[in-house]
Amino acid sequence: MSNSRSSSSAGEGAGKTRTLKVAALARVEGEGGLHLEMVDGQCRAARVDIYEPPRFYEAFLRGRDFREVPDITARICGICPVAYQASSCHALEKAMGIFNQVDPPLRALRNLIYCGEWIESHVLHMFLLHLPDFLGQESALALVATHGPAVKTALRLKKLGNAIVALLGGRAVHPVGMCVGGFHAVPEKPACQALADQVKPAIDEMAELTLFLAEKLTYPRLERDYEFLALCPPNEYPMNLGRIRSNKGLDVDQEEFLQSIEEQHVAHSTALHAEVKGRSHYLVGPLARLNLNSDKLHPRALELVPKVSRLIDTPLPWRNNFLSLLARGLETVHALALSYDLLREYRPPSRTVVPFTPRAGVGGHGTEAPRGICWHQYRTEADGTIASARIVPPTSQNLAVIEEDLIEYAPSLNDLSDEVAGLRCEHLIRNYDPCISCSVHFLKLTRTFRRSENSRP
């Protein structure tokens, strides 16, 4: 993957422009473009140019049997397939009228498989993709020389996450275990206990790594008045259930999500942008979840919050998305601790799936993918055929706020070389862990610099 950065400038005095190009963003998936328009040193516009072709899932799901939807939508993403399966299952359970009949043990298993996905996704991003930015290194390869044990630990934790997903899903990637109404099959208790024994020591390991990251890294400062959006269940940290809330007053049932936000086409992107209707763009993901639900973290993670806050001298809520690295760390501790409890306490449920008869209906539901709310809505015919589908992935919801971050951040990069400026922009974008399978690709950076007619030379 080439990653060339180049610049050009033209004009003198009031009409001087400078163009910076970065060919491709490293350590996020795919390719795309970023253009910054600088006027008198301020960023007037940041444009994330997305040219990934549309994937047409919402279109080709029409006419499919509803039972196929979880496995089809899982292929939207190789890193977060559980999120797509969970969201589609919950939405279709609402359409079929059985949402409230799914047994608590089956809900617990859905939380467990979700823990596995959070662990493998967060750890992969934190240690192999994002951490090199904070250490001024080009890649995880360079990280091995200086932080080899941490990288090895991270790989072992990621493998544990995959093992949890495989236990319930049959395999780690594009798992096939979840279905509308429950699961096709559930594990035996000895397998769960054996995995619990592997997970137990990992909790402390991840806690130590999180404290290490809080203590040893320097976090760029970019504090913004975000509207954070996340699920907010009453008694647990959000994964599968909860009302949709924000820190600026949004508080709606899941079914009202589409009425509360607006997705917009923008000329420079094949991915939609999203905003809270009549208000602002919003941010989803670990920072939003943590800020809105920190009191519901597992006690093993909750006890770390004051320690981490003290180390970075910033109490919650955190408004700097460079701290998303630490939010992921805390969530990974949470997921490991919760999965240990669920594995240790596991008893095979009395039934693996709720029986039902397909019917015509509509259902909408979102779950918390590693990167944020992943929301699905389906309308079904009387025989269970999909009449329409709507999928709102987390990464596209964050695209607009990424551009806003860049507008605010870009002036601090004026005096930097194109190479360094491009790297800093990429670092900012990696705060969001953009998942290109779900959305689109990054990143080619261009900047134009000019002076306004009123400015002095």
Add this chain to the structure above:
Amino acid sequence: MPPIEASTLVAAFGHRWSGDDAFGGLVADALRPRSVPGLALLDLTECGPTGLLDALEGQVGLIVVDAVLVEGLDTGELIDLDWRETTGLAIAHEKTCSTHGFSVARQLELADQLGLLPAPVRLVGASLQSTRLGTSVSPAMRRAVPRAVARVTRWVDRWRKEATAVTAERR
């Protein structure tokens, strides 16, 4: 207690819907029913390649199977190299399937630096014609599959016997 059989990890890469990039998957499909002693098959063709790092522990050898882009070779011509001799080859998979920027080559390099790679690591590949999304694998690549299967099973058998001999000597 019978000795635990040493195994070679055969990791098949590629994208099944991208023309000749399906080569790795076709080799995996041919190997699967054969139950070759000492062979542990890892089919990574339906997703990104990040699973390779998880599967390396305890293996006595690694064979990467993939389509490769090499100037001067005919389509379907077989390549069988020590991985460390592959400088200059573009593994086709990197162009058509990337999960969060973590390519095949990157995983191998990372595994090497972490000391996770087994001693013998080979690339068994075939020279590709096209990896265009939505196209079928070319006939020449399809004809290369049995030759690749034979090459892989030969390496697996050789390394299994070597590992078994070493284990016997230590006893």
